[in-house]
Ligand code: ZN
């Protein structure tokens with residue numbers, strides 16, 4: 001049996017996500033931006049929380065943990081080894097290559113330093129699911145706060161190498177704003193232009209633009225396209241090192 005994923009809005013632009021294993025009844029929350037929507041989603045689904053998989057320590061990803069733990073005291077908090085000391089109520093830490101289990105489901109841990117130095121993502125290989133936190137967004141990526149730009153670029157390369165049919169879930173609904181910026185980098189990207197119509201329609205209905213797929217992101221996300229000749233030409237950086245092209249795109253986005 002395959003994983004069941006339930007995504008719902010939290011705070012102003014975060015996502016809460018539950019991953020449920022029908023075989024065992026186990027259910028994980030990916031981060032806990034705030035407790036109330038997560039508890040409501042669990043009640044609506046009739047699921048018992050068994051695990052909390054933390055991507056990084058920022059408050060908008062962990063602040064709901066204590067309240068959720070009061071309702072589900074047995075839920076195990078799994079946190080990145082690199083910053084677990086700043087995550088509440090941690091039961092176990094994980095690092096690159098470790099496997100986090102949710103019942104019979106298996107998530108490989110991939111370290112993606114950049115947004116924070118200890119940031120990790122969870123890749124459910126068999127279920128083709130990637131929970132990328134604030135490392136990779138649809139048509140965007142996280143602010144690079146705690147590592148050199150080249151380190152963040154290497155983190156993104158790890159995710160870009162995963163299978164294209166992987167469903168990508170992210171920490172935030174930033175897609176429309178990201179798309180407007182992406183058009184300044186690739187005004188002639190036909191796939192991007194067509195996709196923007198879709199996400200505008202989704203947002204007009206109040207629906208989420210996520211999940212997306214890694215395959216689509218490789219075609220439209222400028223932060224994954226630093227090696228593309230058209231992107232390099234637009235930036236006047238033909239033949240430059242991809243890490244430098246990435247850094248230029250990220251700096252332009254910071255000023256956008
Ligand atoms: Zn963050």
Ligand code: FE
Pocket residue numbers: 058060061134171172
């Ligand atoms: Fe965040």
